[in-house]
Amino acid sequence: MIYPWLQPALDQWHQQLAANRQPQALIIEGNQGIGKSAMTRAIVAELLCRAPKPEPCGECQSCRIYGSGQHPDLILVAPEKNLIKVAVIRELVRFFTATAHSAPHKVAVIRQADGMNTAAANALLKVLEEPPAGSLLILETDRAHYLLPTIRSRCLQLKLQCRAEQYPAVKNWLQKQKPDLSADQLAQLWALSPGLPLQIARLIDEDVVSQLASHMSSMLAYLDDRQSLTVVSQQLDQEVKANHWPLLQTLFLHWLKEEHRPQSEAFQWSHDLRQWFFKQPCGSGLLLNFCQLMNTIMVNLNNQTKTRLLIESMLVKVKQRQVS
Structure with missing residues (x-):
């Protein structure tokens, strides 16, 4: 079973097959949390099956081998330290030159x-220029525009997305996975990660809603003079995870949109920090400045800059603007 929001893309693939237009290279593109690997698994299972309908039969020898996790007609390539080198692509070339073992295709x-890297991309381009018969090359990526144009032009592109009209199906799926999830929590998480159901599921598992609320309470404790800068910056430095900063920024930007479009049906995430901002003179500008200052923290998370110093600078600048 494929995730419900991916069914339209899978149907598009099946139409290609039904029209005898199976490509020899396919780009599966989509943001993290959309389900690229799930789509790949569905397509691979069908191609390795000896009697697809178009779904895999699950009974033939090839399906059973694939189910074991070790199929000789399938090779998986992944980056090491965020890099795919030319030696790995050359191994892939050797894989394609061998005869298929038990499946109708090599994948x-x-x-x-x-x-x-450049050498690996050029080596792959040579494969695409003379693709082996009976083979399929699948490229998964969040950023298809980073691939060489000459690679993209030789591949069918399957873009995965979850549209707003699919929200009811996603809501049903998430509530089956997480029975304790309330409608309000789901609306909040959808706003933080619109169109990314698998990322939403991870945020639920990590209890991100309550953690973000705690971070905002710490910020407010400094801004309204209930806690010292030292205490609050230490708390935020220790408790705010790297993936929480962009989520907080997304939340604050939603607050700005709601403030200027109150008639819209946007989600409502009530927190005292929101009320604090919009009670200040030029509250929208102050909140926007807060979002901009967060960029400095996010950009410097992986270098030698002390995150706590950046947090202190952000809070002090916002407070100075508030009183000026």
């Missing part, structure tokens, strides 16, 4: 394909 999957 190679390159995950995070935009991680190929």
Whole structure:
């Protein structure tokens, strides 16, 4: 079973097959959390099956081998330290030159394909220029525009997305996975990660809603003079995870949109920090400045800059603007 929001893309693939237009290279593109690997698994299972309908039969020898996790007619390539080197692509070329073992096709999957260095990309281009018969090369990527134009032009592109009209199906799926999830929580998480159901599921598992609320309470404790800068910056430095900063920024930007479009049906995430901002003179500008200052923190998370110093600078600048 494919995720419900991916069914239209899978149907598009089946139409290609029904029209005898199976490509020899396919780009599966979509943001993290949309389900690229799930789509790849569905397509690979069908191609390796000896009697697809178009779904895999699950009974033939090839399906049973694939189910074991070790199929000789499938090779998976993934980056090492965010890089795919030319030696790995050369191994893929050798794989394609061998005869298929038990499946009607030989399939190679390159995950995070935009991680190929120049030499690897050029080596792959040679494969695409003279693709082996009875083979399929699948490139998964969040950023298809990072691939060489000459690679993109030789591939069918399957873009995965979850549209707003699919929200009811996603809501049903998430509530089956997470029975304790309330409608309000789901609306909040959808706003933080619109169109990314698998990312929403991870945020639920990590209890992100309550953690973000705690971070905002810490910020407010400094801004309304209930806690010292030292205490609050230490708390935020220790408790705010790297993936929380962009989520907080997304939330604050939603607040700005709601403030200027109150008649819209946007989600409502009530927190005292929101009320604090919009009680200040030029509250919208102050909140926008807060979002901009967060960029400095996010950009410097992986270098030697002390995150706590950046947090202190952000809070002090916002407070100074508030009183000026």
